[in-house]
Amino acid sequence: METTATHTEVDRQALESKVKDMYSQVADTPEADFHFEMGRALAERLGYEPTDLDRIPAESVQSFAGVGYHLDLAGIEPGDVVVDLGSGSGMDAFIAALKAGPDGRVIGIDMTEAQRDKARRLAAEAGFRNVEIRDGYIEQPPIGESSVDVVISNGVVNLSADKERVFRSAARALRPGGRLALSDIVTAKQLPETVTCDATLWAACIGGAMQREAYQQAITAAGLRITQIRENHQYRFLTDSAQGASRTFGVKSISLLAVKD
Numbered sequence: 001m002e003t004t005a006t007h008t009e010v011d012r013q014a015l016e017s018k019v020k021d022m023y024s025q026v027a028d029t030p031e032a033d034f035h036f037e038m039g040r041a042l043a044e045r046l047g048y049e050p051t052d053l054d055r056i057p058a059e060s061v062q063s064f065a066g067v068g069y070h071l072d073l074a075g076i077e078p079g080d081v082v083v084d085l086g087s088g089s090g091m092d093a094f095i096a097a098l099k100a101g102p103d104g105r106v107i108g109i110d111m112t113e114a115q116r117d118k119a120r121r122l123a124a125e126a127g128f129r130n131v132e133i134r135d136g137y138i139e140q141p142p143i144g145e146s147s148v149d150v151v152i153s154n155g156v157v158n159l160s161a162d163k164e165r166v167f168r169s170a171a172r173a174l175r176p177g178g179r180l181a182l183s184d185i186v187t188a189k190q191l192p193e194t195v196t197c198d199a200t201l202w203a204a205c206i207g208g209a210m211q212r213e214a215y216q217q218a219i220t221a222a223g224l225r226i227t228q229i230r231e232n233h234q235y236r237f238l239t240d241s242a243q244g245a246s247r248t249f250g251v252k253s254i255s256l257l258a259v260k261d
């Protein structure tokens with residue numbers, strides 16, 4: 001498996017366990033204190049349409065832990081097949097399902113059981129029959145080759161210890177002409193090992209952030225062409241240490257669109 005030097009340093013088992021613990025709490029106790037912002041006020045500040053948020057389960061909005069808005073870039077059309085990598089409690093998957101309509105469908109993939117259980121419960125309660133939540137890893141998503149119109153992902157790829165593999169898998173899943181639209185955390189400068197070896201900082205969406213040019217290069221190397229990219233200045237880091245890292249290393253949220261030609 002291909003990895004960058006930085007990403008071989010973190011203990012992957014410890015990282016997976018920390019990430020699962022943290023996002024189980026995001027699903028089960030969203031009202032608790034976290035190192036990152038969550039919920040409706042964040043979603044609206046990032047650019048989500050209040051009218052979309054009104055039409056999906058409120059509990060999914062409460063557990064929203066994304067870092068940007070990219071559904072405008074995704075341009076989901078009625079009938080599209082959409083995959084949400086790291087779908088969490090389902091907020092983006094539900095909005096995507098509104099746009100894909102009854103002839104389209106959305107497949108959310110997440111490795112954390114509590115997130116999957118919550119998203120499935122909310123889909124059933126609200127009658128979102130075109131949303132399916134699958135157990136899996138974003139590095140090897142359980143999705144057929146060239147079977148998807150749009151891949152979306154929000155605040156998740158930074159948590160992966162093998163981002164190159166995530167982008168290769170997304171490119172493999174997309175049909176020719178398909179689109180990858182995501183929001184994620186990147187850095188201006190390479191983070192030092194004191195940060196990248198700390199599984200807790202990874203789980204808080206900081207330690208795993210990749211240097212921006214390397215991140216874009218990984219997308220390009222996977223066979224996708226980046227057509228739009230923007231910084232999400234509305235995204236704020238909450239803790240002093242995160243704000244310090246943001247200043248020192250230029251840690252930022254971005255949204256981008258890439259196309260499979």
Ligand SMILES: C[S@@+](CC[C@H](N)C(=O)[O-])C[C@H]1O[C@@H](n2cnc3c(N)ncnc32)[C@H](O)[C@@H]1O
Pocket residue numbers: 019020023063064065066067085086087088089090091092109110111112115136137138139153154155156159160205
């Ligand atoms: C920051 S949350 C974002 C969730 C959702 N996209 C949202 O906007 O609320 C990250 C999610 O990605 C999942 N996740 C992290 N790494 C993953 C991986 N390697 N494979 C599958 N899911 C992963 C976590 O379980 C968690 O639900």
